[in-house]
Amino acid sequence: MPTESWGRIKGQERDSKFIHWRSDANDMSHWKGPVLAHGLGRSYGDSCLIKDGTLLKMSELNKLRHFDPETGRLSCEAGLSIADLLTFAIPRGWFIPVTPGTKFVTMGGAIANDIHGKNHHRRGTIGNHITELELMRSNGERLRCSLTEEEALFRATIGGLGLTGLILSCTLQLIPIESAWIDAEMIKTKGLSDFFEVDRKSDKDFEYTVSWIDCMAQGEHGGRGIFIRGNHAVGGNIKKDYAKQKGFKVSVPFDAPGFTLNKLSIKAFNTAYYNKQFAQMKATKQAFDPFFYPLDAVGNWNRIYGSAGLLQYQCIIPKDRIEDLKQLFDVIAKSGQGSFLGVLKRFGNIASPGMMSFPVEGYTVSLDFKNIGKKSSELFHELDRIVMRAGGRLYPAKDYLMSPETFQLSYPQWTEFARYVDPLFESMFWKRVTTRG
Amino acid sequence: MDSQSKIDKTSDDKNKDKRQGHHVMIFGASSGIALEFARPFAAKKAHFTLVARDEDKLKDISADLYTRGARDVSIVAYSLDSLEGSYEATRAIIKQTDAPDTALIAQGILGDNEELLHSPKKMEQMLQINVMSPVGIMMALEESMVVRGKGTIAVFSSVAGDRGRASNFAYGSSKALITAFTSGMRARLTKSGVNVLTIKPGMVATAMTDHLPRSPLMANPKAVANDIIKAITKHEAVVYTPSFWRFIMFIISHLPEGIFRRLKF
Numbered sequence: 001m002p003t004e005s006w007g008r009i010k011g012q013e014r015d016s017k018f019i020h021w022r023s024d025a026n027d028m029s030h031w032k033g034p035v036l037a038h039g040l041g042r043s044y045g046d047s048c049l050i051k052d053g054t055l056l057k058m059s060e061l062n063k064l065r066h067f068d069p070e071t072g073r074l075s076c077e078a079g080l081s082i083a084d085l086l087t088f089a090i091p092r093g094w095f096i097p098v099t100p101g102t103k104f105v106t107m108g109g110a111i112a113n114d115i116h117g118k119n120h121h122r123r124g125t126i127g128n129h130i131t132e133l134e135l136m137r138s139n140g141e142r143l144r145c146s147l148t149e150e151e152a153l154f155r156a157t158i159g160g161l162g163l164t165g166l167i168l169s170c171t172l173q174l175i176p177i178e179s180a181w182i183d184a185e186m187i188k189t190k191g192l193s194d195f196f197e198v199d200r201k202s203d204k205d206f207e208y209t210v211s212w213i214d215c216m217a218q219g220e221h222g223g224r225g226i227f228i229r230g231n232h233a234v235g236g237n238i239k240k241d242y243a244k245q246k247g248f249k250v251s252v253p254f255d256a257p258g259f260t261l262n263k264l265s266i267k268a269f270n271t272a273y274y275n276k277q278f279a280q281m282k283a284t285k286q287a288f289d290p291f292f293y294p295l296d297a298v299g300n301w302n303r304i305y306g307s308a309g310l311l312q313y314q315c316i317i318p319k320d321r322i323e324d325l326k327q328l329f330d331v332i333a334k335s336g337q338g339s340f341l342g343v344l345k346r347f348g349n350i351a352s353p354g355m356m357s358f359p360v361e362g363y364t365v366s367l368d369f370k371n372i373g374k375k376s377s378e379l380f381h382e383l384d385r386i387v388m389r390a391g392g393r394l395y396p397a398k399d400y401l402m403s404p405e406t407f408q409l410s411y412p413q414w415t416e417f418a419r420y421v422d423p424l425f426e427s428m429f430w431k432r433v434t435t436r437g
Numbered sequence: 438m439d440s441q442s443k444i445d446k447t448s449d450d451k452n453k454d455k456r457q458g459h460h461v462m463i464f465g466a467s468s469g470i471a472l473e474f475a476r477p478f479a480a481k482k483a484h485f486t487l488v489a490r491d492e493d494k495l496k497d498i499s500a501d502l503y504t505r506g507a508r509d510v511s512i513v514a515y516s517l518d519s520l521e522g523s524y525e526a527t528r529a530i531i532k533q534t535d536a537p538d539t540a541l542i543a544q545g546i547l548g549d550n551e552e553l554l555h556s557p558k559k560m561e562q563m564l565q566i567n568v569m570s571p572v573g574i575m576m577a578l579e580e581s582m583v584v585r586g587k588g589t590i591a592v593f594s595s596v597a598g599d600r601g602r603a604s605n606f607a608y609g610s611s612k613a614l615i616t617a618f619t620s621g622m623r624a625r626l627t628k629s630g631v632n633v634l635t636i637k638p639g640m641v642a643t644a645m646t647d648h649l650p651r652s653p654l655m656a657n658p659k660a661v662a663n664d665i666i667k668a669i670t671k672h673e674a675v676v677y678t679p680s681f682w683r684f685i686m687f688i689i690s691h692l693p694e695g696i697f698r699r700l701k702f
């Protein structure tokens with residue numbers, strides 16, 4: 001069975017190998033064809049897949065290496081998941097500085113896509129917090145990379161899409177927390193201008209900000225949504241409180257074509273939006289899982305879309321191109337194809353050390369689409385034109401459809417980056433976007 | 438103990454404090470299940486003696502256990518593939534580190550039944566690792582643990598040892614020996630205060646089964662390790678893990694020979 005990505009794109013690997021030990025990759029010469037690391041496959045498109053080569057499965061390379069309780073520096077093997085990292089760190093009073101919307105990603109995957117979270121305006125990307133990484137190249141060299149050693153390879157590997165070699169381990173700086181709770185607030189916003197206003201006001205005082213946008217609403221309701229912001233709470237007994245937060249999990253064991261996530265999210269949104277209790281603003285104390293990882297409660301929710309899978313569109317519109325942002329939402333609403341809810345978040349100006357890192361200052365929009373073939377790609381290409389006109393870019397972690405031209409224009413540094421790509425490493429994504437169309 | 442083996446000197450006797458608390462000794466410590474077994478003990482500040490043939494792996498495990506709270510970790514790089522060698526090595530280790538409170542014997546290889554049947558060399562090697570070495574270790578552990586009158590010797594057998602099947606009876610019969618040996622030793626030590634636990638996992642997702650599809654029937658090593666720890670705490674005799682295997686193996690063991698023989702599995 002070929003490996004699938006989160007969007008259920010099928011890989012075409014010839015072979016796959018589990019990497020259990022840092023020493024398992026000392027000799028890559030006996031593997032079949034080119035190779036690529038694969039974490040927990042939470043990338044939607046084809047960046048974690050390979051054609052005619054060997055996929056190296058990293059998620060069992062998950063041992064801790066060192067933790068300093070004074071400074072909060074943690075060293076771990078690259079297959080450690082954020083879920084396992086948090087189970088270790090939270091009771092000790094530490095949290096991951098940057099987290100995506102699922103905790104089932106590996107540290108290696110997080111680095112390779114230089115992931116961002118709801119606190120980009122405060123902390124930048126995960127790459128801003130990686131102090132060192134250990135990189136295995138196919139020529140047998142095992143390199144320690146940081147801002148002071150092998151700097152170029154360090155920068156190339158952060159956001160390097162898994163192409164610069166195998167990340168074996170990394171060291172990251174955690175952030176101290178006092179409590180196992182998040183003080184969260186939800187605010188109804190009537191339109192995009194309302195969003196900008198709340199966002200501007202929240203910037204200084206909130207670690208986490210993000211917004212759900214109703215992508216079906218047109219006309220006077222266009223761009224309405226719910227703005228969510230939060231901070232780590234203070235006080236309490238973190239160890240005890242965290243132990244009480246045992247996450248529940250329901251899993252979708254088979255494809256369920258009749259039942260869509262859209263319907264689920266519409267319901268959630270409507271409940272929140274029209275609920276009388278929820279006047280203008282609602283403040284709650286939330287556990288980590290529902291605040292950061294609401295979708296993780298439904299395991300394998302990607303199967304809800306059936307075997308055709310889903311596509312996610314995530315782009316950045318630079319900060320001064322508000323009109324383009326509005327148009328993007330308009331086109332999505334008119335297409336009627338998108339999921340009901342889009343996510344909108346402002347990226348701040350903290351630069352990542354990563355050469356190919358996705359985030360730049362501006363607004364990022366992401367939303368899910370059921371993959372319906374040609375119609376999907378037509379819509380995506382229409383959206384691409386808006387993004388390109390605005391001088392924005394797409395997120396490779398989510399992408400399956402962007403053209404080589406779009407990629408090469410929006411990541412002009414790709415030619416420089418290509419110099420650091422390990423000659424044995426390759427992905428379906430990389431082949432697609434670097435082959436001239 | 439022969440020249441290959443050595444005891445890591447970081448754990449010398451002057452650091453007595455480090456040797457306090459629960460002492461866990463693991464043979465075949467680089468096993469995927471054994472690692473998950475060791476982690477909860479580390480969180481409770483146990484100290485460890487880890488034996489396996491690959492020093493790099495032992496160092497990485499030791500880093501993990503220290504990070505999780507282990508009081509001390511001694512590593513011994515030794516290839517567990519003969520009876521007398523394993524017996525002598527175990528005695529030498531105990532002399533230096535003291536007898537364990539909990540011992541786990543985890544080394545094992547699955548092998549390919551067809552290949553084993555056509556290679557006396559490979560068959561012998563499998564039996565050395567799966568049978569001879571664990572027997573040697575158990576002999577040495579028994580001597581030292583009985584004196585102290587407490588503790589557990591937990592040994593990996595397998596559901597495959599309950600009845601020899603056409604597709605894997607070479608491996609299965611090696612585990613059948615472990616089942617019988619541990620059963621007898623448990624009876625022998627009943628009054629001594631030392632318990633012997635026979636561990637019978639079904640299929641578990643570790644390096645041993647990397648070549649097989651990771652189906653829902655394949656258990657997660659962490660869950661298996663938790664079952665083993667529970668069984669040790671409760672002084673159980675035999676643990677099937679996941680527990681549904683007890684039921685499946687009951688049926689398989691009781692199938693009439695005529696039917697069993699015709700099953701292709």
Ligand SMILES: Cc1cc2nc3c(=O)[nH]c(=O)nc-3n(C[C@H](O)[C@H](O)[C@H](O)COP(=O)(O)OP(=O)(O)OC[C@H]3O[C@@H](n4cnc5c(N)ncnc54)[C@H](O)[C@@H]3O)c2cc1C
Nearest residue numbers: 039040041042043100101106108109112115116161162167
């Ligand atoms: C529900 C959901 C929410 C998400 N939310 C966010 C979000 O808020 N922000 C965000 O930035 N992303 C988000 N993502 C995307 C996700 O964080 C990234 O795709 C992440 O890279 C996935 O990590 P993974 O371990 O699953 O790696 P995979 O998807 O398996 O691989 C990703 C890349 O990492 C490389 N790689 C993996 N391990 C190694 C290694 N050891 N050495 C070298 N290369 C390696 C692979 O080759 C590949 O290029 C989300 C995804 C989902 C499903």
Ligand SMILES: NC(=O)c1ccc[n+]([C@@H]2O[C@H](COP(=O)([O-])OP(=O)(O)OC[C@H]3O[C@@H](n4cnc5c(N)ncnc54)[C@H](OP(=O)(O)O)[C@@H]3O)[C@@H](O)[C@H]2O)c1
Nearest residue numbers: 465467468469470517543544545593595640641643644645
């Ligand atoms: N996984 C299953 O499905 C399953 C099912 C039933 C029973 N079991 C039993 O459970 C136990 C643990 O297995 P596991 O699943 O955790 O597998 P594993 O991860 O493959 O571990 C096997 C262990 O045996 C060691 N070993 C192999 N040859 C050796 C040698 N010559 N000298 C010393 N050590 C050697 C390995 O050491 P190296 O790392 O150096 O190779 C490793 O430590 C085994 O006894 C196995 O038979 C497993």
